Structures are given as C-alpha cells and as structure tokens.
Amino acid sequence: MEYSKEFKAALSAFSNVEKDRLIFRLLKKDKLLSKKLYFELIDQETTDDKRNAMEENVAEQVVLASKYVGNAKYFLTVIRKLSAEITEHIKITTDKFGEVSLNLLLVNRILDSNSDFSRQRFDNVYKLYIYIINKIFRALVLTKKLDEDYWMEIDELLRETQTKISENHYLQKLCINNGLDLNWFESENIPDDIDQIMKDTKSQGFLR
Numbered sequence: 646m647e648y649s650k651e652f653k654a655a656l657s658a659f660s661n662v663e664k665d666r667l668i669f670r671l672l673k674k675d676k677l678l679s680k681k682l683y684f685e686l687i688d689q690e691t692t693d694d695k696r697n698a699m700e701e702n703v704a705e706q707v708v709l710a711s712k713y714v715g716n717a718k719y720f721l722t723v724i725r726k727l728s729a730e731i732t733e734h735i736k737i738t739t740d741k742f743g744e745v746s747l748n749l750l751l752v753n754r755i756l757d758s759n760s761d762f763s764r765q766r767f768d769n770v771y772k773l774y775i776y777i778i779n780k781i782f783r784a785l786v787l788t789k790k791l792d793e794d795y796w797m798e799i800d801e802l803l804r805e806t807q808t809k810i811s812e813n814h815y816l817q818k819l820c821i822n823n824g825l826d827l828n829w830f831e832s833e834n835i836p837d838d839i840d841q842i843m844k845d846t847k848s849q850g851f852l853r
Contacts, residue, residue: 707754749802756809796832803830
C-alpha cells in the first residue's frame with residue numbers, strides 16, 4: 646500500500662505523545678513487528694547468536710518429534726510448526742544465511758530417521774518426502790543468491806543431505822522423478838536458472 650503525501654504529512658503532525666500511543670497500539674496487534682523492532686533496537690543477542698540458538702532448537706525438537714515417526718501425518722505437522730519458527734527467526738533477523746542453513750539442518754535431522762521411514766508404506770511418507778524435496782529445492786534457489794563466501798558452509802550441509810538421500814531408495818527415486826538432480830548438491834553446480842527450473846517443475850504438476 647502506498648501512502649499519499651497528505652497522509653504522511655498528517656502523521657508527521659501528530660505530537661510525540663500521539664505517535665507513541667499509535668506505535669504501541671500497532672505493536673500490540675503485530676507481535677512479529679514488535680519482536681523485530683526489539684531485536685533491531687535493544688536486543689543484546691546478534692543474528693549469529695539467534696541462529697545458534699535456533700540450530701539447537703531444531704536439533705532438539707526433531708529428536709522429540711522422531712518419537713512419532715510412525716505417525717507420518719502427525720510428524721509432518723510437528724515439523725511444519727518447527728519450520729514456522731525458522732521462518733519467524735528469518736523475518737525478525739533477516740538472516741539470509743540462516744534461511745538456507747537452518748532449513749537444510751532441519752532436513753538433515755529429519756533424515757536421521759531414514760531407517761524408521763523405510764519400514765513404512767511409501768504412501769504413508771510420500772507427503773513428508775515431497776515436503777523435504779521442496780525444502781531442498783528452495784534451499785538451492787536461495788544458495789544461488791547468497792554471497793559465495795557462504796558456499797563452503799552450505800556445501801557441508803548439502804553433502805550430508807546428499808548422503809542421507811542416497812541411503813533412502815524411495816526418497817532418491819522421488820527426487821529424480823520431481824526434477825531434483827543430486828549433482829546439484831554443491832553450490833557451484835547449482836544451475837543459474839534453478840529458480841525457473843523449480844517454477845517449471847511445479848507448473849508441470851510435480852513437487853506436490
């Protein structure tokens with residue numbers, strides 16, 4: 646939404662007291678904005694501190710969730726909530742590196758349960774696998790937009806992801822069927838048009 650000069654002028658004419666009241670009223674309605682401003686203005690923790698804490702949280706929460714791997718639908722619900730926490734962290738801190746690293750970490754910790762997944766019927770874990778493939782595709786798209794200085798750290802995570810997928814026959818086959826090339830699991834090998842590849846794949850009815 647664009648604001649007219651008149652509207653901006655009217656807001657500027659508010660007294661400091663009126664502005665303060667308006668700000669606090671808006672912050673009460675937008676908790677995410679409130680957290681973002683707190684982080685930017687007075688929080689003693691840095692983006693790295695927040696990311697490190699989120700890494701620990703992801704690892705711990707997936708371990709707890711792994712107790713419910715046998716109920717793939719419920720397990721995926723828990724994972725989606727954890728993913729939402731990562732998204733909130735990114736919105737608060739604008740952590741571009743963390744947007745890739747935390748989501749790949751989430752995928753890798755999920756795939757620690759590969760042996761449990763293999764004992765289930767494929768149709769029971771299909772949605773979870775598609776969710777994972779979408780996560781990886783998105784991580785590859787974002788990696789291509791990162792400064793190359795980050796690629797070495799991302800590649801460590803991607804290599805782990807690649808190894809875990811290669812240990813899961815059905816997931817590996819599903820990756821291939823949905824256009825996710827395992828040769829892309831190194832930053833310099835990610836196609837320049839990976840974003841368009843993902844869009845085209847979705848438009849063809851895959852990744853769902």
